Structure formats: structure tokens, C-alpha cells
Amino acid sequence: MNQLRLSDQAYAGIVEIIKSEDLEVGARLPSEARLAETFGVSRAIVREALVRLASDGITEARRGAGSFVKSRPSERLAAFMPMSELPTTLGSYEVRFVLEAEAARLAATRRTAQEMAHVEEGMALLREALLSSEPAHAEDMELHRRIAAATGNPAFLQAFDALWPDVEKIMRAGVDISRSRPPEVVETMLREHEVIVAAIRAQDPDGAALAMRWHLWEGRRRLMP
Amino acid sequence: MNQLRLSDQAYAGIVEIIKSEDLEVGARLPSEARLAETFGVSRAIVREALVRLASDGITEARRGAGSFVKSRPSERLAAFMPMSELPTTLGSYEVRFVLEAEAARLAATRRTAQEMAHVEEGMALLREALLSSEPAHAEDMELHRRIAAATGNPAFLQAFDALWPDVEKIMRAGVDISRSRPPEVVETMLREHEVIVAAIRAQDPDGAALAMRWHLWEGRRRLMP
């Protein structure tokens, strides 16, 4: 049986319609029934896709009237993203540079012992995940998130959470799941993170910011050689 | 009729179940049928909610086996987190320092003529609002937002949008609405913004970043002497 749920295919199909027919913001989509007919699936499936699209801010449904384009998928990073669009979406990395590097600096400056322990634990989780053969995106995020938390400033967490779903989508899109990670990549990723954590532990603000910047830069290179 | 779709309520309900019953990562959720019964809705509605939860990375469905918790909502999902969980502090200003200053720098570097016009228009709107006697928070935000947009990087807008609600709360809390603004305050705020816009117009990155930083610093002082 197909791996992908039909509603996922329908999601991609609707995104494709918006892009290929160049539907402007405010334009009306085909009705659920018509979409169902087009894709050869039931209306329930189309609805599942539309609910997701609406929650991603791409469409908006008005009862009785239809569904409308709320923002173009290419302008909304959350959209299902073909490889060809990666370059523009890598923009979220740019924000990470300024945001996370500064978060690392602040974390190094004023982390508490408890926050530090939390960061160390996140590092341990990431290490474990990387050394197994499973994708470690969740653990990766968790560590970065704990560093942001160590600033003691919840607003950093908030900005971080707003950003991460896109970063994750980029990561997922850029990684060939079927192929396992070469050991040297695991080694490199571990070391990069460990340098950051060490700088925060040593309360070295500039070192932490620099290490974070380096890590992000390398990560971007890994995704987009 | 109810504003919120049932599937949105179901989404929130399932999140609530995960949190209140303290379901660990990997734990199994009640079946779709049972959830439907619990919420008093049809299975189709529950499915719409589950598809969203899965696409948000919170749950994962395994055909024949059930749906499972993939990551705890409280560690992800900013959307459904009540503000009370993230104590709102002046800390959001700290993030603005790094985020908006860098946005101003980038805007100065690579704004297009069209984006510049958009910024200028935002400045005109703010000027008008400030010279009248009404609160100008909306226009203030709009100008800052247009500057973020002038980076050409939508991720900046996203981070900005995630942050602004708190900033606005702080602003409203700090301003005595009953008292009108003294002319010298209006004068100062106008000049600060104009310096930023001028630097972006002149494509002066360092100047733009510095002016933005200065403006934010002064703004913070005004709110919290």
C-alpha cells in the first residue's frame, strides 16, 4: 500500500493547483467536491487536507462560500515544499543566525546551574539519538530549545517556536531517510554541538555565539551543498 | 452557530488529554472512535483533528495500531499554549534588539525600490497617527513589520509576528491612555523612526542597525523608567 496518506497527496495537490494556476491571495479554490473528483478521492480526504492547509495559514474556508487562498504557499514556509523551493526557504536559517547566536551568548552569560543541567541533559539525548540510526531532528531541536531557555528569557523561546516548524521541514526535505548517516557526519554534528555546550558551561559568551554561528553555517552547508 | 470548527475543538481537546493525563512520548492515544464518543462528535471530525496533530508533529498514526504521542505539545506548539504558561516579561524587548536590529541592517542592504516605498508609506501612516491624538500602536507595529518585510526574508516576518502580541501588551500596559501625549514625546518618536527609515533609504546597514537599536533602547526606557 502507499506509504503516504491520501490526504497528504491531496495537500500537495492543492498547493500545486494554487501555484500552477497562479491563484492570487483571495482567489477561490475549486469546491471540495470538485477537488475530490479531480484527485479521485472522497470528500472526507479533501477536507482533511483543507483543514491542514487552513491551519498552515495557506487557505481559509468560509462556510457556504468556499475555500480561499489566504497566502501563497511559496510565501508561507509551512507549505509542503518541493526541493526547488529550498533556496528561498533557507531564509529561516538567516533568522536563526541572529536569534540563536545571541541566545547562546546570553545563555553563557547568565545561565543558572539548573538551566545548565537541562542543557547537558539535552546534549546527552542528542548524543544517544545520533549514535543510534534513527533521525535525530527532535533531539536536535530540543537541545537548541533548551539553550534558548537558558537565557531565562521566555521571549526567545517564543521566537524559536515560531521558527522551528519550518526549519524542521527543511531538514526533513533535505535528508534521504533511506540512507543511514555516515559515521563522520555523526561525529561532526556531535562535536559542533559539544563546542557550543562547552562554551555555555564555561560562561564564555563570545565563544558560545561563535560556536553557534559556526554550527548553523555548517548545518546550512550540509543541507545545501 | 459556533465560530470554531468542531475539528478545532477536537484538536484542543486531544492536546488537553495528552497534557492532563500526562501521556509520555510513545504512549497510545484513545482510538478515533473512543475520542469521537468522548467529544460527542463524529469520527470524521476526530480524524481532521488528528491529521493536523500529525502534521504538527505532535502525534503519529500507525495503521491498525492506533495513534501515538510523538512529542509533548507543551514543548512545541506555541499556538495553543495559554500565555499564562509563558510569563510575559520585558524580555521580548531583548529579542527585538537582536531581531529587529539585524532586520534593519539587512533591509538597508538589499531592499528593493518597492519595499522601500512600502516602508516610506508605513512611516507616513505612523506620522499621521502620532500627530493626531489617537494611540499609534498599530501604525508603529506596521512600520516595524514593513522594515522586517524589506529584508526579503519571510522568516523575519514570522519571528516578528510571533513576538509582537507581547510587545503590544507591554506597550498598552505602560501607556496611560487617558493622558494625551506631550508634543515633545511625539517629536522624539517621529525623529527616531525617521532616522531608521533614512538609513534604510540610504542603504546604510550599520546606520540602520544602530538607529533601530537606539530606538528600541529609548522605547524601553520610556516604558520602564
Added chain:
DNA sequence: CCTTCAAATCTGTTGGACAGGTTATCGCGC
């Protein structure tokens, strides 16, 4: 105790149905 196999359970998907909101059309009165 372990294996095998069938029943129970669960997700994935379909079709049909109805309520209630929105849009467009048509015909009527002026």
C-alpha cells in the same frame, strides 16, 4: 513455555445524507 492462528481492534477510505450559510439568477413591479 512456546508457536500458531483466528478474532478483536484500529486506522484509512468511501458514499450518501442533511443542515445551514452564500451567491447568482430570474422574474416581477415600477
Added chain:
DNA sequence: GCGCGATAACCTGTCCAACAGATTTGAAGG
């Protein structure tokens, strides 16, 4: 001809009943 209101066509939101295919469970049998 032109405005205007009724009405039909269309659309989303929701429910129900059903079946296919995957997984888990548990009991029978060695």
C-alpha cells in the same frame, strides 16, 4: 430598462454506516 426581492443552485460543516487492510491479543494446541 432598472432596481429589488424571492428563490434556486452551490458550498461548507457534520454525521452515519460500511468495508479494506494492518496490528494486537488471546486462546488453543504442541
